[in-house]
Amino acid sequence: MTPEEFKEALASWATGVTVVATEWEGHRYGLTASSFTSVSLTPPLVLICVDRRAESCEALLRAGSFGVSILALGQEAAAMQMARSGEQKFEGLPFEPGPTLGQPLLRGALAHLECRTFRADDAGDHVLLLGEVHAARTHEGSPLLYARRRFHGLG
Ligand SMILES: Cc1cc2nc3c(=O)[nH]c(=O)nc-3n(C[C@H](O)[C@H](O)[C@H](O)COP(=O)(O)O)c2cc1C
Numbered sequence: 143m144t145p146e147e148f149k150e151a152l153a154s155w156a157t158g159v160t161v162v163a164t165e166w167e168g169h170r171y172g173l174t175a176s177s178f179t180s181v182s183l184t185p186p187l188v189l190i191c192v193d194r195r196a197e198s199c200e201a202l203l204r205a206g207s208f209g210v211s212i213l214a215l216g217q218e219a220a221a222m223q224m225a226r227s228g229e230q231k232f233e234g235l236p237f238e239p240g241p242t243l244g245q246p247l248l249r250g251a252l253a254h255l256e257c258r259t260f261r262a263d264d265a266g267d268h269v270l271l272l273g274e275v276h277a278a279r280t281h282e283g284s285p286l287l288y289a290r291r292r293f294h295g296l297g
Contacts, residue, residue: 153289153290153291154289154290155289156287156288156289156294157176157177157178157287157288157289158176158178158212158213158285158286158287158288159174159175159176159212159213159217159221159286159287159288159293160174160175160176160178160190160210160211160212160213161173161174161175161210161211161213161220161221161224161248161251162175162178162190162192162198162202162208162209162210162211163198163208163209163211163224163232163237163245163246163247163248164198164201164202164205164207164208164209164245164246165205165239165244165245165246166201166204166205169201169229170229170232170237170246171197171198171201171202171205171229172198172224172231172232172246173192173196173198173224173225174221174222174224174225175190175191175192176288177189177190177191177192177268178190178210178212181272185260185274186274186275186278187260187272187273187274187275188210188255188257188272188273188275189270189271189272189273190210190271190273191265191268191269191270191271192268192269192271193267193268194267194268194269195267197227197228199269202259202271203259203262203269203271205245205259206258206259207243207244207245207256207257207258207259208245208257208259208271208273209240209243209245209246209247209254209255209256209257210254210255210256210257210273211247211248211251211253211254212251212252212253212254212255212285213248213251213252213285213286214250214251214252214281214283214284214285214286215283215284215285215286215295215296216250216283216286217248217250217251217286218286218293220235220248220250221286221288221293223235232246235248236248236249236250237249240254240256240277241256241277242256242276242277243256243257243258243276243277245257250281251281252280252281252283252284252285252286253278253279253280253281254277254278254279254281255273255275255277255278256275256276256277256278257273257274257275257276258273258274258276259271259272259273259274260272260273260274284296
């Protein structure tokens, strides 16, 4: 199997889209992540797989807490902006600190989760970041989906 065959097959897996963000030592870090999934109800755990080369990887590990925004249809531009590198990618986006843990949440998202790092494990060139969810809020709207390297809506 070539890396391209592997990536092409995995691109067929349709997902939602999240923005995972943290503030650490006075700077904001974050990335667009589609590798998000729920893991456990008791305790409430979610998982995100973060590329070790991502600038936000170390900050997410060190900060000890992070916010997850589950994006709504219409937030494609925010998803693309947060998939760039550098702190300026936050510019112009309506982030606000979560009321429970204070980590950045993107306004207009379908749902917000405030997480403390439960555990982090190495997995090849990625880090498995398990978050324990301390607060969750849901808003009206339709989910943003991602498959075959394109954004989609339901239906
Ligand atoms: C739709 C979409 C989904 C993505 N999912 C992930 C993901 O699950 N994990 C990851 O490490 N990078 C993912 N990326 C890539 C990161 O968002 C991108 O590498 C980003 O620039 C990392 O930012 P940083 O270097 O500031 O941390 C995704 C990008 C897009 C557009």
